[in-house]
Amino acid sequence: MSGSAPEAPWLRLDRRMVAVDALRLVLAQLPALVALVVVGVDADTVWPLLGVAAFGAVSAVADLVRWSRTRYRVTAEHVERRTGLFVVRHRSVRRDRIRSVDADARLLRRLAGLRRVTIGAGQVNTAGESALTLDALSLDAALALRRDLLDGAGPPDALATLARFRWTWVFYNMVNVWAYVMAAGLLWGAYWTATMFGADPGGWVGGLADWDALGPWRTALVVLAAVGLLGFLGMAGAYFTEHAHFRLERVPTENGTALRTTQGLLKTREITRDDARLRGVALSEPLLWRWAGVTDTSVITTGLSRWSVAATVLPRGPRGVARRVADAVLAEPVSPLAARLAPHPAAARRRRLCWAAAVAAAGALVLYWLAATTALPAATWWLGALALLLPGALLAEAGYRALGHAVSGRYLVLRSGAVSRATSALRRDAVSGVRVRQSLLQRRLGLATVSVSTAAGYGVYTAHDLAAADAAPFAADALPHLAPFLAAPGERPPARDPRGRAAVRQL
Amino acid sequence: MLTHAVPDGIGLRPPRHRVERRTIALWAVRAVGGAVAAAAPPTLVHLLWPDARPWAGPLLAVVAGLGVLHALVMPGVRYAVHRWEVTDASVYAAGGWVVREWRVAPVSRIQTVDTTRGPVERLLGLSTLVVTTASSSGAVRVRGLAPAVAEEAAERLNTLTQRTPGDAT
Incomplete structure (x- = not known):
């Protein structure tokens, strides 16, 4: 206990962690015991299970040591934690820096009524790294700590529920390339376990169908479909465990409001994001799933990077829901996301096509050179060029069509991205700098790119390939400080590039 | 206000002040340094590995040519543009x-x-x-x-x- 009277006392983590660790110690021995005693597996093949048991024992004991050596306290200015056996680490986080207080629990901790509390205090670019973890506190202590650190007042009742879990969203989250990775993992684990207990999964699968009669192509198709199905089911399961009971709410805090998400089946994850730090929202729509309206929704806030999970306020879902939630998050009288986005000049398409052609030409050149100097067949160079040019041109078109920008009330709305179309609504008063760029090609085509920098989210949001004449006025809309540097009306470029207009007519 | 250094197609007036003229030398030194660094690997390959000369030679020529061009053109353009x-x-x-x-x-x-x-x-x-x-x-x-x-x-x-x-x- 520390010295002077008003100082907060150092506290231990919850005692029930001892029971949890003891139980973990016992549980870790079970697979090996079952294999050796019940199934009677050969001692030679059981060593991986013994490894699992040893690892479980060591980690449980290590956790016990960690528990016994950890103390924490909450003072008027700081949250402090001391931990470590040989090297004592002391970490303190200033309370006004605290951005989020997460409480989650895996099964054992949950059964014991414990919660692991993660106190996040990120800065731009270092966000995502949680500042301090207390593993674990009792549910009451965790709730009290969160109240103390974030809310001040009693348990906040939601002012409004912006979104709730819907089981149909699972379809947006299970069909995914990662499904195959997951299926591979599941199959490998199943195969390994089965062989350990003396089964023969290879023979079992071989006996399922007359594979020889199917031929290699159909076999491949069946395997692909079966593995895919397994993966999709796995993804669906993972989605349910992670997102069940999802709720997005606006809750009152000591000095305003915050967005709170609660989610998880076994492990409840709760993230609170202060509304005072909110600077906008971003919707992103992957190209391959555009037809299905698949959309990811995240908030642009200071103190959290866009890559941090905390920025995501809604699981991947249909565009309509994402739009509604984004509008509710912003709570503007006129939704910025409903603003009609100005399309960018046709020259922007030509710029993209030029780049696609340049990439294809470079690829063809390399292949031509390889064909001339090595045994590569001579036809590869134009085949390679075609293989690069077609997707390149399609991406160029998709990239061009994604372009758009608007100024809507307090917000800038920017849309771009070929593979993943991102629509970002960023508050204008959050803009902390402007950069206008123009390459030689852009200059020839009468285009310019405007980037606004901000302390929130990605840090930079860009309107690619505006008409050169629109660039400076748009930049001045984004940042009024730029207005004094606008050229006198007579010195500005013509309102529209005549060549650009002719090109529009031709198309 | 000084005269327009380079007419720009962007609708922004140029900033008021130029940079010092001797910055041209700074940019030139940096360009030469960059060119030497870029030319070093192909030069080494060319000198130490005779088998690679059929492609190391042209590569070296291209890198050196671009480096010289860069060092000749870039400093002057930058001086005209930077404000x-x-x-x-x-x-x-x-x-x-x-x-x-x-x-x-x-x-x-x-x-x-x-x-x-x-x-x-x-x-x-x-x-x-x-x-x-x-x-x-x-x-x-x-x-x-x-x-x-x-x-x-x-x-x-x-x-x-x-x-x-x-x-x-």
Whole structure:
């Protein structure tokens, strides 16, 4: 206990962690015991299970040591934690820096009524790294700590529920390339376990169908479909465990409001994001799933990077829901996301096509050179060029069509991205700098790119390939400080590039 | 206001001040240094590995040619383009050569103001003004100022920044 009277006392983590660790110690021995005693597996093949048991024992004991050596306290200015056996680490986080207080629990901790509390205090670019973890506190202590650190007042009742879990969203989250990775993992684990207990999964699968009669192509198709199905089911399961009971709410805090998400089946994850730090929202729509309206929704806030999970306020879902939630998050009288986005000049398409052609030409050149100097067949160079040019041109078109920008009330709305179309609504008063760029090609085509920098989210949001004449006025809309540097009306470029207009007519 | 250095197609007037003329030498030194670094690997391959000469030779020629071209053209273009200005409300800088760039940072968002001097800059009597804001998008850098000018600008910006309330985010 520390010295002077008003100082907060150092506290231990919850005692029930001892029971949890003891139980973990016992549980870790079970697979090996079952294999050796019940199934009677050969001692030679059981060593991986013994490894699992040893690892479980060591980690449980290590956790016990960690528990016994950890103390924490909450003072008027700081949250402090001391931990470590040989090297004592002391970490303190200033309370006004605290951005989020997460409480989650895996099964054992949950059964014991414990919660692991993660106190996040990120800065731009270092966000995502949680500042301090207390593993674990009792549910009451965790709730009290969160109240103390974030809310001040009693348990906040939601002012409004912006979104709730819907089981149909699972379809947006299970069909995914990662499904195959997951299926591979599941199959490998199943195969390994089965062989350990003396089964023969290879023979079992071989006996399922007359594979020889199917031929290699159909076999491949069946395997692909079966593995895919397994993966999709796995993804669906993972989605349910992670997102069940999802709720997005606006809750009152000591000095305003915050967005709170609660989610998880076994492990409840709760993230609170202060509304005072909110600077906008971003919707992103992957190209391959555009037809299905698949959309990811995240908030642009200071103190959290866009890559941090905390920025995501809604699981991947249909565009309509994402739009509604984004509008509710912003709570503007006129939704910025409903603003009609100005399309960018046709020259922007030509710029993209030029780049696609340049990439294809470079690829063809390399292949031509390889064909001339090595045994590569001579036809590869134009085949390679075609293989690069077609997707390149399609991406160029998709990239061009994604372009758009608007100024809507307090917000800038920017849309771009070929593979993943991102629509970002960023508050204008959050803009902390402007950069206008123009390459030689852009200059020839009468285009310019405007980037606004901000302390929130990605840090930079860009309107690619505006008409050169629109660039400076748009930049001045984004940042009024730029207005004094606008050229006198007579010195500005013509309102529209005549060549650009002719090109529009031709198309 | 000085005459327009380079007419720009962007609808922004050029910033008020040019950089020092001797910055051309700074850019040239940097370009030569870059060219030497880029040409070193193909040169080594060419000298040490005779089997590779059929492709190392042309590669070296291309790299060296581009390096020389870069060192000849870039400094002059940059001198014509690079300009800067500090007002009570913002820092305004124009730069670049193949890709031109205009940047504005409001004084109210400035977090740090530094002046830096590299070894070559010290030899040439030049200084760089570096202004950072809360964004991760990088600082506004004005190269090629006389040290006294850079110091004065930094001092002015520091005074202005202190007068502006808020945490600049």
